[in-house]
Structures are given as structure tokens and as C-alpha cells.
Amino acid sequence: MDMDTLNSGSGKLVGLSFEMGPIRPPSEGGSYSLLIRVTRNCPWNQCTFCYGRPYDHEKFQMRSVDEVKADIDTAGLLCDEIKNVSWELGYNGDINTQVGTALIRRMPQLGNSHSFINVFNWLHSGARTAFLQDADTPIIPTPRLVEIIRYLREKFPSLERVTSYARAKTIFKKKEEDLKDLSCAGLTRLHIGL
Numbered sequence: 433m434d435m436d437t438l439n440s441g442s443g444k445l446v447g448l449s450f451e452m453g454p455i456r457p458p459s460e461g462g463s464y465s466l467l468i469r470v471t472r473n474c475p476w477n478q479c480t481f482c483y484g485r486p487y488d489h490e491k492f493q494m495r496s497v498d499e500v501k502a503d504i505d506t507a508g509l510l511c512d513e514i515k516n517v518s519w520e521l522g523y524n525g526d527i528n529t530q531v532g533t534a535l536i537r538r539m540p541q542l543g544n545s546h547s548f549i550n551v552f553n554w555l556h557s558g559a560r561t562a563f564l565q566d567a568d569t570p571i572i573p574t575p576r577l578v579e580i581i582r583y584l585r586e587k588f589p590s591l592e593r594v595t596s597y598a599r600a601k602t603i604f605k606k607k608e609e610d611l612k613d614l615s616c617a618g619l620t621r622l623h624i625g626l
Contacts, residue, residue: 445513446539449547450503451495453565457623460595464557466507466588467550467565470500470580474567476599494572500580508587510551511559527555559588564596570622571602574610581617595621 451469460467472493518524518531532552535542542548554561562584569577585591596619603611603624 443539445510445535445548446541446545448506448510448513449545450506451499452546452550456563456565457595457597460561460563464550464553465561465563465593465595466554466559467563468500468503468507468580468584469565470495470569470572470577470596471566475571476568494576497576497579501583504580504584504587506547507551510548511555511588514552514555527552529556532556559590560592562588562591562594564594564619567597568599568602569596570598570606570614574606574613577619578613578617581614581619585618591618593620594618595623598622598624600624 473490475492
């Protein structure tokens, strides 16, 4: 089957997007992590090692659990639509470059969709890792962050690793029980700036 005979439902991909922040650790790019924005900007924004000062001194914000869950749901819809196209093209749900090429050829605007590109690359690489953006997500009250991580892991059971940035000062202020709760929820690694 060629792209011209695809089910018109694949057009849903064009309207699906979710919020993403400007940075992630290099190790999360190489593994094509799914990027889920939990906070906006950085509460500190004074680290000399932060390349490019990407937050431009914008005000730090904690996103609501519902906002983040809605973005996770949108990422899930993107996954479903991409997999449907793979099946329609005869690739049995396998996400490969032929599927991506066919989709972008049919809907060129997908080439400019950061959400589509992030989810496609994540699926293509095995859908094993997720990174919680922006900076210092553990600053969020632990029960809220636990709820987000659990929801993410329920939605995407293939996840092997969920990581985030954190400030040493934030982690120092967390109770040991909070850190255990985050670990039990499925947070597997923190990138800590000193």
C-alpha cells in the first residue's frame, strides 16, 4: 500500500502536539527520549554550565498534573496514529524510516512538528526512555510528581528509564521518604548540577 491510499485518519497527526522545553541532557538526545515538560524554565537560572542560557530568565512555573497528563495523552495518540500508519503500510507496527518518510511525504508539515518528530524518533529507537523537562522537576511537591511519573509509566509500559534534571539543593531538601517514593514511582535517574 502506498501513502496515497492510506486511511484519512492519519491526517490527525497534523493537529496533535504537546508542550516541550528547549533542552535535555545529551544522553537523552542520543537515546531519543520522549520529552515531557513538567516545569517551565528554571527556578535558579544562574548555572554557568547551562549551555546557551535557554530559558532567557523567563519566570519559573510548575505545570499542573492535569496539563502534564494531557500532554502524555497526546503523545499516546501520536504513538497510536504512527503505529496505525505502519500497519496500513504493511510494516506490522514496526516504526522505521520508511514509515517516517511516507508520512512526511504525504503531510510535509509533520517535518516541522517537534511533537511528531520527538514521538517518531522515540518509537523508532524502541520507546524505552523518557526525560522530564525543564529544569529541577523534583522541586514539585513529591505527591504531584509521583502521580505524573506513575501516569507516564502506565501509559507507556515499555519505558525502562525515566530521568530528569535536579539541583543538588533541591534534592538535599527532600526527605529520604520522598526520594524513595519517586524511585518507587519509576524515576530512575537524576542529572544533578553542582
